Amino acid sequence: MTISSAYIHIPFCQQICHYCDFTKFFYNERLADEYLEALENEIHTYIPGEKAKVKTIFVGGGTPTAVNHAQLKKLLTMIDEHFDVSYCEEYTFEANPGDLDEEKVRLLKEFGVDRISLGVQVFDDDMLEKIGRVHRVKDVYTNVDRLVKAGLTNVSIDLMYALPGQTVDHFEKTIDEAMQFDLPHYSSYSLQIEPKTIFYQRYKKGTLVKPPEEDEAEMYELLQRKLASAGVNQYEISNFSKPGFESKHNLTYWNNEYYFGIGAGAHGYLPGKRTINLRPLPAYTKKAMEDGQPILHEEPVGVKEQMEEEMFLGLRKTEGVSFREFNRKYNKEIVDVFGEAIPKLKDRKLIQESDGFISLTSKGRILGNEVFQEFLLDD
Numbered sequence: 001m002t003i004s005s006a007y008i009h010i011p012f013c014q015q016i017c018h019y020c021d022f023t024k025f026f027y028n029e030r031l032a033d034e035y036l037e038a039l040e041n042e043i044h045t046y047i048p049g050e051k052a053k054v055k056t057i058f059v060g061g062g063t064p065t066a067v068n069h070a071q072l073k074k075l076l077t078m079i080d081e082h083f084d085v086s087y088c089e090e091y092t093f094e095a096n097p098g099d100l101d102e103e104k105v106r107l108l109k110e111f112g113v114d115r116i117s118l119g120v121q122v123f124d125d126d127m128l129e130k131i132g133r134v135h136r137v138k139d140v141y142t143n144v145d146r147l148v149k150a151g152l153t154n155v156s157i158d159l160m161y162a163l164p165g166q167t168v169d170h171f172e173k174t175i176d177e178a179m180q181f182d183l184p185h186y187s188s189y190s191l192q193i194e195p196k197t198i199f200y201q202r203y204k205k206g207t208l209v210k211p212p213e214e215d216e217a218e219m220y221e222l223l224q225r226k227l228a229s230a231g232v233n234q235y236e237i238s239n240f241s242k243p244g245f246e247s248k249h250n251l252t253y254w255n256n257e258y259y260f261g262i263g264a265g266a267h268g269y270l271p272g273k274r275t276i277n278l279r280p281l282p283a284y285t286k287k288a289m290e291d292g293q294p295i296l297h298e299e300p301v302g303v304k305e306q307m308e309e310e311m312f313l314g315l316r317k318t319e320g321v322s323f324r325e326f327n328r329k330y331n332k333e334i335v336d337v338f339g340e341a342i343p344k345l346k347d348r349k350l351i352q353e354s355d356g357f358i359s360l361t362s363k364g365r366i367l368g369n370e371v372f373q374e375f376l377l378d379d
């Protein structure tokens, strides 16, 4: 069976943001050197021979561009040695606006990276400081300009909303400023207060207050409206693009296709199983150096789980899940498998059917988790 994609995790950051629960560590040159050795061992275990042909590669983090020039070159070289980059339809690097100097941009371009996802979050220096980001608004301008001049025009920016102290007007200014760049892709996420973050501790003490839920819903609707008016269409709950610029890599996830998950804390999906790698840096590095298999946990995925996931993941897309595609994959009709859930959710106006697809309504997008629960099958 074909593995469509590869996700490669680089867990280093120059500063730790107050809301972040990803696998990340302060950048340290020696640790990053050791990590890259371990990463290469893991990649080599999956792909010991001929270069793998995958449709997409996504290097995420952490901040993959937080490493120094020599390390970035080493990383790009090891990817190039194990994956057929020329076959790839999309090769993305995540980056922090402050990190991309001319040499790093040159290296990314030279090694065939053709898409950059920038963690911008908000266009307001005070707010950036409050959420623990290291970059400032001017860095976004400098970096986008540098990328575009280098011919890297397929740029996406991430925005956050429902931040402490953020009003609807404040978020509107951020959307307006983001849209001035006229980029092909935008992602936007509301703040989630996750355990083991600085924000979580403040929330517990009562010193952090999120905007009211009505404001959060208004921010989301505003984002949808404004981007749609500029021809940037919503194609997933949190993702928007001009036609043809949908993230091919992320579509791998939502289409429930297989992908390698490589690096500390990375999740993978391979035929018959999902994998989760060791998260602490020393544990990952040690195990990857020992045998190239730094896996913490493997979860078998049977047909029942695959069909459930097909629905949870596919319904995140605006187009939803195709009846025909479901039948092609599982040799079963969606309505036969989910006979109870579908009429119930339709009655509640959370899902709809049209042109051979089943999809979330606008109300369903807001209450996504309630919908997804209904697609859990009995054993």
Ligand code: SF4
Pocket (backbone or CB within 6 Å): 012, 013, 015, 016, 017, 020, 021, 022, 024, 061, 062, 063, 096, 119
């Ligand atoms: S830069 Fe990204 S990965 Fe690093 S701490 Fe901030 S949010 Fe987390």
